[in-house]
Amino acid sequence: MSAVVSLTNVHKRFGAVKVLNGVSFEVGRGEVAAVIGQSGSGKSTALRCINALERIEEGTIEVCGHAVHDPKLDRRALRRDVGIVFQSYNLFPHLTAEQNIMLAPMCVKSLSKADARTLAQDVLARVGLAEKADHYPEQLSGGQQQRVAIARSLAMQPKLMLFDEVTSALDPQLTGEVLKVMEDLARGGMTMILVTHEMSFARKVATKVVYMHRGTVWETGPGAMLDDPQTPELRKFVGGEM
Ligand code: ADP
Numbered sequence: 119m120s121a122v123v124s125l126t127n128v129h130k131r132f133g134a135v136k137v138l139n140g141v142s143f144e145v146g147r148g149e150v151a152a153v154i155g156q157s158g159s160g161k162s163t164a165l166r167c168i169n170a171l172e173r174i175e176e177g178t179i180e181v182c183g184h185a186v187h188d189p190k191l192d193r194r195a196l197r198r199d200v201g202i203v204f205q206s207y208n209l210f211p212h213l214t215a216e217q218n219i220m221l222a223p224m225c226v227k228s229l230s231k232a233d234a235r236t237l238a239q240d241v242l243a244r245v246g247l248a249e250k251a252d253h254y255p256e257q258l259s260g261g262q263q264q265r266v267a268i269a270r271s272l273a274m275q276p277k278l279m280l281f282d283e284v285t286s287a288l289d290p291q292l293t294g295e296v297l298k299v300m301e302d303l304a305r306g307g308m309t310m311i312l313v314t315h316e317m318s319f320a321r322k323v324a325t326k327v328v329y330m331h332r333g334t335v336w337e338t339g340p341g342a343m344l345d346d347p348q349t350p351e352l353r354k355f356v357g358g359e360m
């Protein structure tokens with residue numbers, strides 16, 4: 119299996135605070151990696167390093183053939199291959215769902231308006247929102263807005279999708295509809311790394327679980343590892359989350 123993402127001995131500090139302390143893991147094509155761990159363990163930082171939103175001090179990060187650690191990295195080329203979705207949807211409030219999605223394909227990929235609209239309708243259908251194309255963000259629920267944000271990323275046809283706690287701000291019912299979209303994406307073969315607190319989702323959908331503790335990968339394995347933790351730290355974490 120060819121690795122889409124490969125982190126090797128990654129170190130990152132913010133001032134005096136060491137946040138990543140030798141992080142290594144790989145994600146192969148079509149894999150779904152769930153990154154779990156308590157608040158402050160470095161999950162978001164690791165994800166941001168993968169997309170070159172943070173610079174690392176030591177180690178290497180290869181993503182879709184890009185050497186992310188290289189100071190000469192072509193960030194635009196990297197970000198054409200990698201989609202990222204955060205907890206906050208960051209949709210433009212004055213644009214409809216469809217217009218929010220059309221923006222990047224037109225600006226970055228120079229698609230015509232007609233082609234961008236066709237594409238937007240296609241990705242909206244994939245997240246189950248075909249009939250909401252003309253709605254403005256404030257007319258949509260939080261879960262629907264998050265699905266538009268996911269559709270917006272999909273419109274760029276990424277090779278890798280990163281999700282950072284995308285359901286944390288949603289109530290359980292809306293969480294379910296967003297997780298369903300992510301599960302469909304996973305089943306469709308999308309390579310994904312998701313930071314999540316949804317342990318049952320991680321167990322069901324993830325091909326690999328990465329448990330981070332104090333800036334390192336403390337334990338990693340298939341989803342089933344959550345049923346049989348090898349370290350006291352993961353046992354305690356899983357116990358608290360369930
Ligand atoms: P997680 O996502 O697992 O909760 P983060 O990666 O967000 O953890 O944060 C790990 C640690 O790094 C925390 O102690 C946090 O306060 C610190 N940190 C994150 N981002 C910054 C930043 N931009 N400046 C300073 N400290 C930061």
Ligand code: MG
Nearest residue numbers: 161162163313
């Ligand atoms: Mg975080």
